Amino acid sequence: MTLVDRLGRPLGSLRISVTDRCNLRCTYCMPEKEYVWLPRASLLSFEEIVALARVFAGLGVEKVRLTGGEPLQRAELPVLVEMLAGVAGIRELALTTNGVLLADRAADLHAAGLGRLTVSLDTLKADRFRALAGRDALPQVLAGIEAARSVGFVGIKIDTVVLRGDNDDEIGDLVAFGREMKAEVRFIEYMDVGGATRWSEEKVTSRAAILAAIAARFGEVKPLGGRGSAPAERWELADGTTFGIIASTTEPFCGACDRGRITADGMWLQCLYARAGLDLRGPLRDGKSGDELAALLTTAWRGRADRGAEERLHAANREVLIPVSALKKDPHLEMHTRGG
Numbered sequence: 590m591t592l593v594d595r596l597g598r599p600l601g602s603l604r605i606s607v608t609d610r611c612n613l614r615c616t617y618c619m620p621e622k623e624y625v626w627l628p629r630a631s632l633l634s635f636e637e638i639v640a641l642a643r644v645f646a647g648l649g650v651e652k653v654r655l656t657g658g659e660p661l662q663r664a665e666l667p668v669l670v671e672m673l674a675g676v677a678g679i680r681e682l683a684l685t686t687n688g689v690l691l692a693d694r695a696a697d698l699h700a701a702g703l704g705r706l707t708v709s710l711d712t713l714k715a716d717r718f719r720a721l722a723g724r725d726a727l728p729q730v731l732a733g734i735e736a737a738r739s740v741g742f743v744g745i746k747i748d749t750v751v752l753r754g755d756n757d758d759e760i761g762d763l764v765a766f767g768r769e770m771k772a773e774v775r776f777i778e779y780m781d782v783g784g785a786t787r788w789s790e791e792k793v794t795s796r797a798a799i800l801a802a803i804a805a806r807f808g809e810v811k812p813l814g815g816r817g818s819a820p821a822e823r824w825e826l827a828d829g830t831t832f833g834i835i836a837s838t839t840e841p842f843c844g845a846c847d848r849g850r851i852t853a854d855g856m857w858l859q860c861l862y863a864r865a866g867l868d869l870r871g872p873l874r875d876g877k878s879g880d881e882l883a884a885l886l887t888t889a890w891r892g893r894a895d896r897g898a899e900e901r902l903h904a905a906n907r908e909v910l911i912p913v914s915a916l917k918k919d920p921h922l923e924m925h926t927r928g929g
């Protein structure tokens with residue numbers, strides 16, 4: 590019997606953060622000067638991650654995405670990919686990366702069985718990349734995308750967070766770049782998640798504004814439909830180029846959300862906006878069996894009623910969600926700890 594939560598949503602996908610560390614400092618995710626990191630001893634080993642993935646797969650999870658922080662900063666990541674690729678029930682194994690280290694790792698990741706790749710890229714301008722990501726690394730990211738294509742990744746996705754006044758003038762250029770790279774660009778609305786301490790409503794470029802910018806440059810855009818539980822709505826231009834929009838801020842899609850997230854230290858969060866999660870590292874290290882862990886997860890998912898982004902939409906005086914002082918006390922509240 591399918592495991593569903595209180596709103597009838599199945600448990601279908603899992604994002605696994607393999608590290609909370611990152612080699613970039615994107616203004617919308619890690620704008621502070623200093624961060625409190627998860628203690629190294631608390632990070633799950635590859636064996637522990639795979640043990641949890643098996644339990645989740647047994648409860649219906651078919652899609653797993655590795656994320657972070659920057660997942661390519663985790664040593665030996667291709668080894669983990671190979672281990673997860675062998676877990677029965679996982680149909681789709683994906684990775685989201687900022688691409689900085691991708692050129693060197695693409696071949697090993699592909700050989701290890703990674704099926705899908707998403708590279709985050711917010712600008713095609715080097716000076717702007719530095720301003721938005723805190724480091725001069727655009728050439729490395731572009732080389733990473735090229736390398737990924739050349740080792741055989743197909744259907745690469747490029748994720749772009751659109752910030753009004755910072756990169757919203759590049760929407761059309763990014764669509765054209767995606768067409769050239771045979772990669773689908775997905776524009777993400779700026780979200781007021783934990784860690785986005787510079788967020789303001791004025792900085793959000795809405796789905797409607799993104800669509801208008803694309804239509805002004807390329808002409809008619811046709812909705813593709815068939816979204817299911819996926820966060821992105823997809824569209825097509827007259828020449829067949831496709832793109833997506835993830836409108837988490839202005840038109841959230843919690844009603845179909847089948848995602849959970851595990852932090853690098855084993856906390857399971859049932860929503861990107863959740864204030865607290867369920868510790869899985871403790872039970873795992875206490876030697877709980879797969880069945881016992883499955884029972885824990887089942888009870889928790891049955892009780893799930895989260896619809897964080899929809900609740901934010903109706904919040905009065907929408908401002909920064911979590912102040913820096915609270916983030917410093919509990920790094921689990923940070924987007925870079927939860928994975929996007």
Ligand code: SAM
Pocket residue numbers: 611617618656657658659660685686687688708709748749750777778779780781782785924925928929
């Ligand atoms: N470091 C990797 C990367 O950037 O691709 C993986 C982790 S990152 C947290 C995952 C995704 O979250 C990225 O595509 C990033 O752009 C997105 N993200 C981070 N903060 C965001 C925010 N405030 N609003 C919308 N998307 C955000």
Ligand code: SF4
Pocket residue numbers: 611612613614615618619657658659687709925
């Ligand atoms: Fe940027 Fe991803 Fe690092 Fe956040 S985790 S600062 S989005 S590269």
Ligand code: SF4
Pocket residue numbers: 841842843844846847848859860861862895896897898899
């Ligand atoms: Fe799912 Fe929470 Fe995001 Fe809504 S806000 S789509 S419930 S993770």
